[in-house]
Amino acid sequence: SDVLTQPPSVSVAPGETARITCGGYNVGSKSVHWYQQRPGQAPMLVIYYDSDRPSGIPERFSGSKSGNTATLTISRVEAGDEADYHCQVWDSISDCADFGGGTKLTVL
Amino acid sequence: EVQLVQSGADVKKTGESLTISCQGSGYTFTSYWIGWVRQMPGKGLEWMGIIFPSDSDTRYSPSFQGQVTISVDKSISTAYLQWSSLSASDTAIYYCARRITVIREKYYFDSWGQGTLVTVSS
Numbered sequence: 193s194d195v196l197t198q199p200p201s202v203s204v205a206p207g208e209t210a211r212i213t214c215g216g217y218n219v220g221s222k223s224v225h226w227y228q229q230r231p232g233q234a235p236m237l238v239i240y241y242d243s244d245r246p247s248g249i250p251e252r253f254s255g256s257k258s259g260n261t262a263t264l265t266i267s268r269v270e271a272g273d274e275a276d277y278h279c280q281v282w283d284s285i286s287d288c289a290d291f292g293g294g295t296k297l298t299v300l
Numbered sequence: 301e302v303q304l305v306q307s308g309a310d311v312k313k314t315g316e317s318l319t320i321s322c323q324g325s326g327y328t329f330t331s332y333w334i335g336w337v338r339q340m341p342g343k344g345l346e347w348m349g350i351i352f353p354s355d356s357d358t359r360y361s362p363s364f365q366g367q368v369t370i371s372v373d374k375s376i377s378t379a380y381l382q383w384s385s386l387s388a389s390d391t392a393i394y395y396c397a398r399r400i401t402v403i404r405e406k407y408y409f410d411s412w413g414q415g416t417l418v419t420v421s422s
Contacts (some may be wrong), residue, residue, distance in 0.1 A: 289337075
């Protein structure tokens with residue numbers, strides 16, 4: 193399966209913009225999905241198909257992709273955004289889901 | 301409202317067997333694949349496998365093939381994850397999740413269970 197690389201941690205002050213990257217071979221040819229996992233909770237979908245938002249997810253959350261790197265951007269960061277964020281693609285060759293290692297977002 | 305409700309936490313000893321469950325509600329259970337994901341303490345998400353409740357078609361990650369068994373009872377809208385002989389390295393939180401398959405090979409998981417903590421000690 194493909195390897196997805198995320199930074200282990202990102203720190204931002206409240207009100208600033210957080211950017212979390214997800215890179216890997218062939219990411220450019222796949223759809224990238226993002227999940228938020230608050231401490232002690234289950235993952236929750238925040239972005240699908242690279243940049244679509246499920247209903248109920250604030251517009252502050254956006255996704256983009258350039259080449260083989262996808263980026264989750266959180267604008268006007270709030271304390272409640274502090275969580276682990278995981279990217280995911282589907283590997284069509286092995287028919288498996290691939291997850292990145294996760295990024296811990298700390299709100300200073 | 302789509303809901304996936306998992307069975308409660310369990311504590312087992314090495315070598316014991318275990319089955320955990322995931323019951324779906326609020327949607328047509330047989331129309332969506334259900335996947336299982338492992339999260340070891342302080343670690344990321346690992347995909348284990350997936351099952352289609354309508355016909356029990358099952359796929360496993362190579363890392364988990366032969367280590368666990370995924371099954372389903374569609375009459376009660378419940379998927380299962382089973383171990384025949386647990387080891388300490390199976391200690392983790394296990395999540396079930398519903399897979400969305402609108403676009404071929406661009407699958408994602410839109411709803412997740414609350415997780416089941418499995419603790420295995422010697």
